[in-house]
Amino acid sequence: MASDIVARRVFAGLILLSIVLLAIIVQPFAKGFFLAAVLAGALYGLHKKLTRAFRGRANLSAGVICFGVIIALLLPLTGFTAFLIxxxxxxxxxxxxxxxxEGVEGLKERLPQPVRKLADTVMDRLQVQEVQLDEKIQEQVSSQGGTAAKAVTGAVAATGSLAFQTVMMLIAFYFFLVEGRKLVLWLESVSPLKRGQAEEILREFRLVATSVLVSSVATAGVQAVAALVGYLIARVPVPFFFAAVTFFLALVPAVGAAVVCFAAAGLLLLTGHQWMALFLAVWGVLVVGLVDNIVKPLLVKRGLDMHGAIVFFALLGGLAVFGTVGLLLGPLIVSFFLALIRIYERDYGRPSPRPADPPTPPV
Known part of the structure; x- marks a missing residue:
């Protein structure tokens, strides 16, 4: 008996060791795997419909969905890059x-009035120090060369890391779509929980992930429309382009949609439209920036059995602790807690008191 207890403890220690080692291996791809699992859960219904349409070819269905995700990611980026170039x-x-x-003077005369004043100040300063200009340029180039090289290296490394994570996410996304149902059944079979409990928790995760993704896209659309109204009122050049940029940056919480409004307001300020720039900056803060905190919790709440205040603080808390991924992790953690409480109360809670039998009427 004692040897059996020792063997169990050793085996439990080996399981914990294997979990730690597995976490170390998965850690470089953790964010990509997490996003892949969320996307697979949200698009699993579409995958099933396409699989039926393709006569049971799950691989082809998953490939089509992955290609659609790639197009959805690359097309806007390519369009914006082409426009900017x-x-x-x-x-x-x-x-x-x-x-x-026309020379420098002709170019200066074509500038807006605020920029022209700045150009005059710069040119006057350069004329005063014209003798020392070559030395200043050489000195700045020598001192900032290393910093510039580091900045370029860091930008290239960040771009490569993002591309690598995206590729890993797409690969995991494909396999989650194809083998996702088998993975759920395997987790259900090896889980120490009662039959059906693990699948119920995973179903709750899928519901939360779908609600958060749909609400994020819908909220970005609402913010883009609100920003477009401000751009049209302020007469921002190419307003629909700025609205499209607003939509995609609204999907990045670390940046936000209001940043585009501030950039457009700065453009208006440089071109001499001070009042319109002020209006657009205020519009970006009060309308575009705040609509996210109102619309998103309402949309998330519609798909969940959760109070709106809980959703609101789960979103903000997850964002503060985990960054961008926290917009998904926050509601998932709260829903995981609530699901466990609900399952425990249903399956392990105290039995409800049996109602007393009614008194027998006298004969």
Whole structure:
């Protein structure tokens, strides 16, 4: 008997050791795997419909969905990059032609009034220090060369890391779609919980993940529409482009939709429209920025059996602790706690008191 207890303890220790080692191995891909599991849970219904449409070809269905996700990620990025490159090329061409035909003074006269004053100040300063200009340039290049190289290296490393995480996420997403049901059944079979409890918890996770994803996209759409109204009122150039940028940045909580409003307000300020710039900045704070805190908890609550205040603080708490991923982790952790409490109360709680039998009427 004693040897059996020792063997159990040793085996439990080995299981804990294997869990720690597994966590170390998975840690570099943890965020990608988590997002893949969330996306797979949210799109599992679509995967089932496509599998039926493709006559049971689950691999083909998963491939089509992965391709759709890639297109949804790459197309906006490609479009924005092409637009920015085109605008930058037009700007460089305009500056080159103006300098060639009219010189620096002609270019300065074409600038908006606030920018023209700044240009006059800079040019006056350069004229005063014209003798020392070459030395200053050489000194700045020498001192900042290492910093610039580090910045470029860091940017390249960050871009490579993001691309790597995205690729890992897509690979895991594909296999979660294809083998997700088998994974759930395996977890149900090896879980020490009662039959059906593990699947119930995973079903709760899927419901929360779907609600948060749908609410995030819908809230970004509402913010983009609200921002578009402000852009049209303030007469921002290319307002629909700024609205599209607002939509995609609204999906990134660390950046937010209001940043685009501030950038557009700065553009208006530089072109001499001070009052419109002030209006757009206030609009970005009071309307575009705050609508996220109102609309998202309401939309998340619609898909969950959870009070709106709990959803609100779960979103903010998850964002504060875990960063961007916390928008999913916060509600998932709270729903996990509530699901465990509900299961315990249902399966292990005290039995409800049996009602007393009614008194027998006298004969």
């Amino acid at each position: 085109s605008e930058a090329a037009d700007g460089v061409r305009f500056i080159r032609e103006t300098l060639r035909t």
